[in-house]
Amino acid sequence: MGSRMGLIGCLIIVVAIVLQLSGATAETVYTVGxxxxxxxxxxxxxxSTWATTNLQTFLLGDSLEFNWTATHTVAEVSEADYNNCTKVSSVIASPFKFTPPTAGSYYIICTVDDHCEQGQKFSFTVNGSPAEPPTSSASSLSVGALFAIMATTFFLLSIYFSAYL
Structure with missing residues (x-):
């Protein structure tokens, strides 16, 4: 009876590991600043230091949450508007959650008074998500996971039956 429980426990652990490895990664929410x-x-x-040092890499699906208490705005602007702190119309209430829709470079500024000139701006790059494998690798992952489960089950069952036969 004890070896049967051990066998069931091993099988549960193997299945949990395979499911964990084959699952998609969850979105990460970063609090800006x-x-x-x-x-x-x-x-x-x-x-700029916060974006490059603390976060290292933004991935598609990640979100940026902007929280503030004073009067501020969040404006996505072009690189030229970012470099020149060009004022654009943008009034968004806090908190604001921004999820970049595509991979690429993004430029964010505050348009209130001279906040942008004082450094309330940052740019960042979003890379494609490793959670979105090409179509061909997704099917091989499923086949690989199924093979691992079947091989482990066969191995554990052979040990179980050899002990009792």
Whole structure:
């Protein structure tokens, strides 16, 4: 009876591992500026440093959450408007969650007063998600997972029956 429970336990663990490895990764939500939030930063490179150092890589499906308490805006602008801190119409209430729709470069600024000039802006790049494998690899992953489950089940059953026959 004890070996049967061990066999069932091993099988459950193997199935759980295979399902975990074959599952898609979940979306990551980043709070822009961490504890500072979306505010006029202490220096003009604060958000650039935050985006490159703390996050390393944004993936398709990740979201950026902007939180603020004072008067601020979130505006997605062109690279030229970002570099020049060009004012555009954009008033969004806090909190605001931005999920980039495609891979590529994005430019975000605050359009209130001189906040952008003081460094309340950042740019970032979104890479394609590793959770979206090409169609051909998705089917091979399913076949691979099925093979791993079947091979493990066969192996564990052969051990079980050899012990009792």
């Amino acid at each position: 961490d504890s500072l939030g979306w505010a006029v930063p202490p220096n003009t490179s604060y958000y």
